[in-house]
Amino acid sequence: MAVRNPNLxxxxxxxxxxxxxxxxxxxxxxxxxxxxxxxxAAPPVKAPPKSKLDLAALQKxxxxxxxAQVLAALDTIAGSGDPAGAAPVEALLGRGASVRVLExxxxxxxxxxxxxxxxxxxxxxxxxxxxxxxxxxxxxxxxKAPGAGDVLRRALHGSDASQRSxxxxxxxxxxxxxxxxxxxxxxxKDVPEAAQSLGKLCVEGECDKLVGFLGRLRFExxxxxxxxxxxxxxxxxxxxxxxxLIERLRRMATQAANxxxxxxxxxxxxxxxxxxxxxxxxxxKGYSVTEQAP
Amino acid sequence: MSRCLPLVLALVAATTACSGDIVxxxxxxxxxxxxxxxxxxxAALEQKLxxxxxxxxxxxxxxxxxAGLFGVTLPDGQRWTHEGSADTLPVVAGELVxxxxxxxxxxxxxxxxxxVWSISIDGRKxxxxxxxxxxxxxxxxxxxxxxxxxxxxxxxxxxxxxxxxSVELGFPAVQGGVAFIPWSNQYVSxxxxxxxxxxxxxxxxxxxxxxxxxxxxLWFGEKGLVRFDERIRLxxxxxxxxxxxxxxxxxxxxxxxxxxNQLWPVNGSARLxxxxxxxxxxxxxxxxxxxxxxxxxxxxxxxxxxxxxxxLQFVKSLSGDALGMSAARRGFAVCDSSGKVSLVSEKGxxxxxxxxxxxxxxxTVDVSALSxxxxxxxxxxxxxxxxxxxxxxxxxxxxxxxxxDELSRLDDPLVTKILIDLTSSVKIPPDLRAAARKLIATRRxxxxxxxxxxxxxxxxxxxxxxxxxxxxxxxxxxxxxxxxATPLLARHLNDPANEMxxxxxxxIALGKLATPAEYEDLRTFFTLYRATADEPSLVSAxxxxxxxxxxxxxxxxxxxxxxxAQDPLxxxxxKRGLTALLAAGGGAxxxxxxxxxxxxxxxxxTGRGAPPRGEQIRSALNVAKTGERP
Numbered sequence: 071m072a073v074r075n076p077n078l079x080x081x082x083x084x085x086x087x088x089x090x091x092x093x094x095x096x097x098x099x100x101x102x103x104x105x106x107x108x109x110x111a112a113p114p115v116k117a118p119p120k121s122k123l124d125l126a127a128l129q130k131x132x133x134x135x136x137x138a139q140v141l142a143a144l145d146t147i148a149g150s151g152d153p154a155g156a157a158p159v160e161a162l163l164g165r166g167a168s169v170r171v172l173e174x175x176x177x178x179x180x181x182x183x184x185x186x187x188x189x190x191x192x193x194x195x196x197x198x199x200x201x202x203x204x205x206x207x208x209x210x211x212x213x214k215a216p217g218a219g220d221v222l223r224r225a226l227h228g229s230d231a232s233q234r235s236x237x238x239x240x241x242x243x244x245x246x247x248x249x250x251x252x253x254x255x256x257x258x259k260d261v262p263e264a265a266q267s268l269g270k271l272c273v274e275g276e277c278d279k280l281v282g283f284l285g286r287l288r289f290e291x292x293x294x295x296x297x298x299x300x301x302x303x304x305x306x307x308x309x310x311x312x313x314x315l316i317e318r319l320r321r322m323a324t325q326a327a328n329x330x331x332x333x334x335x336x337x338x339x340x341x342x343x344x345x346x347x348x349x350x351x352x353x354x355k356g357y358s359v360t361e362q363a364p
Numbered sequence: 365m366s367r368c369l370p371l372v373l374a375l376v377a378a379t380t381a382c383s384g385d386i387v388x389x390x391x392x393x394x395x396x397x398x399x400x401x402x403x404x405x406x407a408a409l410e411q412k413l414x415x416x417x418x419x420x421x422x423x424x425x426x427x428x429x430x431a432g433l434f435g436v437t438l439p440d441g442q443r444w445t446h447e448g449s450a451d452t453l454p455v456v457a458g459e460l461v462x463x464x465x466x467x468x469x470x471x472x473x474x475x476x477x478x479x480v481w482s483i484s485i486d487g488r489k490x491x492x493x494x495x496x497x498x499x500x501x502x503x504x505x506x507x508x509x510x511x512x513x514x515x516x517x518x519x520x521x522x523x524x525x526x527x528x529x530s531v532e533l534g535f536p537a538v539q540g541g542v543a544f545i546p547w548s549n550q551y552v553s554x555x556x557x558x559x560x561x562x563x564x565x566x567x568x569x570x571x572x573x574x575x576x577x578x579x580x581x582l583w584f585g586e587k588g589l590v591r592f593d594e595r596i597r598l599x600x601x602x603x604x605x606x607x608x609x610x611x612x613x614x615x616x617x618x619x620x621x622x623x624x625n626q627l628w629p630v631n632g633s634a635r636l637x638x639x640x641x642x643x644x645x646x647x648x649x650x651x652x653x654x655x656x657x658x659x660x661x662x663x664x665x666x667x668x669x670x671x672x673x674x675x676l677q678f679v680k681s682l683s684g685d686a687l688g689m690s691a692a693r694r695g696f697a698v699c700d701s702s703g704k705v706s707l708v709s710e711k712g713x714x715x716x717x718x719x720x721x722x723x724x725x726x727x728t729v730d731v732s733a734l735s736x737x738x739x740x741x742x743x744x745x746x747x748x749x750x751x752x753x754x755x756x757x758x759x760x761x762x763x764x765x766x767x768x769d770e771l772s773r774l775d776d777p778l779v780t781k782i783l784i785d786l787t788s789s790v791k792i793p794p795d796l797r798a799a800a801r802k803l804i805a806t807r808r809x810x811x812x813x814x815x816x817x818x819x820x821x822x823x824x825x826x827x828x829x830x831x832x833x834x835x836x837x838x839x840x841x842x843x844x845x846x847x848x849a850t851p852l853l854a855r856h857l858n859d860p861a862n863e864m865x866x867x868x869x870x871x872i873a874l875g876k877l878a879t880p881a882e883y884e885d886l887r888t889f890f891t892l893y894r895a896t897a898d899e900p901s902l903v904s905a906x907x908x909x910x911x912x913x914x915x916x917x918x919x920x921x922x923x924x925x926x927x928x929a930q931d932p933l934x935x936x937x938x939k940r941g942l943t944a945l946l947a948a949g950g951g952a953x954x955x956x957x958x959x960x961x962x963x964x965x966x967x968x969x970t971g972r973g974a975p976p977r978g979e980q981i982r983s984a985l986n987v988a989k990t991g992e993r994p
Binding site: 135136137140164165166167168169171172193194196197198199202203226227228229230234252255256259 | 821822823824825826858859860861864888890891892893894895896898902927928931932933935
């Protein structure tokens with residue numbers, strides 16, 4: 071069932087932002103006025119390992135207001151891959167900067183891939199500059215921040231087609247099960263990336279529903295859903311469904327369907343269901359999956 | 365008074381007419397050498413016929429399609445069909461329906477559709493007809509000028525009079541065996557059908573191409589009508605009982621009766637769909653229109669307009685294009701291309717209806733003798749307008765503008781909702797959407813609809829593919845000092861689906877209305893754009909939001925703006941605006957935050973005046989835009 075009220079997502083994202091606002095955003099922001107909600111106290115964290123970066127100098131450069139210096143500092147942090155560099159970059163996003171600086175800062179946080187960066191990145195997923203919001207979504211996916219799923223779901227509701235594509239793909243990568251209804255909603259509405267994510271996320275009847283799109287959507291779109299579906303464990307997707315799907319592909323008797331089965335077979339996990347593997351092999355030889363072998 | 369005119373005598377055929385036979389000639393009877401008689405002859409005739417009224421038209425609707433004629437009696441809905449179509453609009457004449465097709469003129473019983481008679485008209489087509497219960501008169505004509513023919517037929521189908529004329533003959537009527545034939549745009553000649561004599565002539569000082577029977581009363585004219593009553597003698601000097609429709613701009617420039625000298629072909633042209641309908645009546649010496657109103661059609665929309673000043677009384681949306689309309693003694697009837705006949709009360713409410721059972725190309729309806737009772741009240745005028753606007757197609761811009769203008773005159777809060785709905789529909793053409801947006805900004809009622817609209821955001825998943833009209837709503841709510849709108853406006857600030865110009869207007873509204881509860885949304889917006897504002901409206905929005913932050917954000921808010929004003933990365937125009945804002949008394953603005961905007965007094969309450977903090981923001985915006993201090 072599609073989420074009919076995007077406000078729920080907005081509220082969810084807002085709550086998440088509030089909960090995570092103990093990092094860059096709060097440090098960059100002034101004390102809130104009395105009417106604004108006070109952020110929750112950040113949970114105690116282990117002291118990070120000592121950084122090789124000269125964080126004080128980098129922070130100074132990032133606060134300099136000199137674009138060249140800021141960019142150079144960001145390059146240093148990105149090049150180091152040091153998670154300790156994330157905090158000053160998050161703070162930079164919390165203060166705001168030029169598009170050029172923001173692009174580099176967002177990219178840097180994506181490279182560092184720290185879950186803590188989620189709160190700083192999230193507002194940029196709604197920036198009016200398309201490149202910034204797309205970069206923010208990509209970085210959010212890389213960070214695997216706990217609330218990234220809500221931001222991606224919200225992006226799926228947005229007006230930017232590229233953003234929807236990134237979000238649809240990211241929801242699969244981040245295993246956001248709650249997004250399945252929305253992914254089903256957008257799949258036939260020109261968001262083909264939803265197919266792949268649904269192939270990873272669907273369970274039981276949802277997978278049947280997904281297979282039902284075979285023949286209704288372009289085969290290339292469904293291809294991205296079918297391979298991950300066939301490779302998922304029996305606990306998530308019953309073998310019977312996979313075998314039905316394999317048989318259907320066999321009956322299509324097209325080169326594309328055959329190629330798809332070959333791809334699935336090549337990627338088949340060692341601990342995957344033998345019945346399914348056998349089914350793929352039989353189908354590739356042209357035999358019915360559901361009948362006895364000759 | 366029975367005599368032959370000299371010119372009629374000039375023709376052999378006319379001579380035979382005096383002896384009671386058919387008059388046959390070629391244009392001679394309509395002599396322009398006639399000596400004006402100061403209305404004596406027509407007055408004498410009126411006196412003679414006063415007690416011999418023509419029957420009113422049978423209440424019936426007759427639709428025309430390729431398959432034939434489809435009739436339905438009103439209001440009871442008895443249907444009939446007649447094989448064979450019509451080439452021009454049929455006419456309801458007394459108890460008959462008169463039509464032409466393929467060179468034949470024929471009459472059907474209005475109640476049953478049974479054919480009463482059929483005569484050859486030599487390739488001509490029906491222009492107009494009347495009936496007095498004994499004789500049916502008709503003018504038929506060719507497509508080209510100069511082939512008018514008048515025929516009078518009795519119930520057996522015998523042609524009792526026939527006159528071919530090179531002068532254009534208009535729409536005729538008949539009463540008490542005397543035919544009234546308008547001609548030369550100026551005269552109405554009265555012919556005694558039994559003798560063939562022209563027994564009277566009326567000279568009017570306005571165009572006359574129509575002789576019409578409305579509910580048993582004869583009227584002559586075209587744009588305006590003069591009643592055939594005891595004052596007809598004075599009509600020559602414009603002192604007759606006269607009536608006309610008020611002048612009013614209407615989409616498609618519809619006409620009421622139109623020229624009686626023209627054919628009304630059944631060809632699906634727009635002419636049939638853009639018409640006026642009204643039935644004149646008289647009380648003593650004063651004439652009026654029944655219902656004190658008239659109808660104007662424009663394709664699928666019919667307007668009920670006041671006879672007094674043309675003001676809108678009701679709007680009716682149809683399931684097909686309006687093809688025929690008639691005003692009853694009380695109420696109206698409209699026949700549309702879907703084959704439906706809608707009966708409408710005098711107030712625009714439902715009064716029943718009937719189905720003709722076929723899709724139609726043309727339709728004639730006459731209910732002038734009926735009084736229709738309302739069966740269901742009309743929706744509010746605002747709702748009617750909203751529905752009608754939804755019926756119009758994008759190419760009907762003139763009608764859309766008219767309906768929007770009418771909407772804007774109503775105080776009903778529902779108008780706000782209708783306007784919002786118009787801006788939110790992807791089916792609405794851009795011009796109409798723009799007009800509706802303009803009007804929303806001027807609304808001062810319907811707050812609940814405004815707030816409900818702001819709850820909505822663009823949502824691809826839910827197929828909400830247009831954001832609400834944020835800018836106009838922000839303008840209106842700011843003018844209404846509606847503080848309850850601030851959280852909704854603040855959330856829209858950070859929604860990139862909104863047009864930048866709308867965001868700017870929301871930011872300016874928040875500059876005035878925002879409360880501390882919106883601080884976080886404002887701060888986020890300010891942070892995202894103070895260094896990335898790449899267009900003037902975004903610069904304005906950022907500066908406006910900065911004004912709000914200074915006002916409601918206390919020391920932290922002011923510090924945030926001050927830091928941004930110093931930061932080299934802040935966009936130069938924004939920077940100028942922030943500097944000006946702070947210089948203009950950011951402190952005072954911040955102090956003003958303690959007084960909620962909704963409770964402020966003075967010109968702000970009207971939504972027109974400029975509040976002190978509004979001035980500061982505007983001043984800063986001006987600096988941001990022009991780079992000059994005010």
